[in-house]
Amino acid sequence: MSFSDQVHHPLEEALEVQKPLWSEFLVECGGMEEGWTTARAFFGDAAAIDAFLDYERSHHSHMDDRTCAALMMIDYCYVFMLATIPLVAASGIVPDLAPEHIALRMFDDRHEHDGEVHDVRRADIRYLSRRFSTDRPSLGRHGDATLLSGRGELCDTYRVAIENHFSVLVAALVKRSGLGRPALWRLVADAVAGRWLEVGRQLNCLDQARQDAMRVVKHTGSPLYNKQLHFFDLTLRDDNREPIGSWTFRARGGCCRYYTVAKGNLCSTCVLKKPEIRDAELLETMRRHIALLTAGQRT
Structure with a gap:
């Protein structure tokens, strides 16, 4: 590898570009x-x-134990998907995600969401390998790169990397908790779709994000595949039926089992919730959100 390759490594440059997304934990290359x-x-x-x-x-x-395993998978997926999907979506890079080439440094933190502060477990991520796959010819000339044929193969490569990485964790949690493999894989697929949707919003490429995410999670024969997971749109209308705004949501294919803890409460897009009830509740939440924004602009 030349000196210029070491200084201008595409993976490290992509990590630097995406650094603003990783305020909760570190994502870096190293040993x-x-x-x-x-x-x-x-x-x-x-x-x-x-x-x-x-x-x-x-x-x-x-x-x-099964609920604990579901929540552990969700917490790990939060870190893993946030550390990887921006690289795929924005930089056209799939790093080497083999479990032996990903280093973790666990820590506990406090995180605010919807006005409430929660204790969370997070992990700093370190890529031990600088090998990567890419669909961009300009990056594919690098000595550490594998050049792919296009966006479709990039998404397929990421899917296979996820399957290989998570199969080890899924096996461990099945053995320890008794929660079934399909249930755990559904949580992984939900995390892929949810994070890709958020990245698409941030990058202003929502349509491409939806297409890429579905390419990853809807491959026949993949453990990530299930019929329930999909995206859907809702439009909020005023009293005259005029549109106020539209939003895209992820309909979950898996269940976090939190309903077993919180007196039967289901998540906003839970797979166990009837679509008509889900949609009505989401529209009401959107209506309250718009009302608060409007009130804030008047003050």
Whole structure:
């Protein structure tokens, strides 16, 4: 590899460009250091998995093992998808996501969402390998690159990388919690679609984001595939039936099982919720949101 390749490495440049998205944790290239572990080692460490499940249970002591496993998968997916999907969507790069080439440094944090502060478990991410795949010929000339034929193959490559990475964690959580493989894979697919939608909004390429996400999660034969997961649009209208605004949502294919904890409460786009009830509740939430924005502009 030439000196210029080392200075101007496409993966490192992409990480720098996407850095503003990663305010909650680090995403970087580097080597193994004290305090870090590979994803492969973490997935294979029964004590570490138990500690993560115990962390989930610390919020609600009566949670069963299956609910703890679902929430652990959601927390891990939050970090993993946020660390990877912006690279695919914005930079045309799929890093080497083999579990032995991803390093983790776990930590606990506090996160505000919808006006409420929650304890969360996060992880800094370090890419131990600088190998990557890309659909961009200008990047494909780099010595660490594998050049792909186009956007479709880029999404397929990311899907296969996810399947290979998460299969180890899925197997560990099935053994430890008894939650079924399909249920866990549905949570992974939900995370892919949800994060890609958010990235599409941020990059102002929502249509492309929807297409790419569906390419990843709707491949026949993939463990990510399920019929329920999809995107849908809702339009809020005023009393004269004139449109006020439209939004795109992800309809979940999986269930976080939080309804077993919070007295039967279902998430806003839960797969267990009837679509007509889901849509009515989302429209009401949108209406309240618009009212608050309007009131704020008047003050």
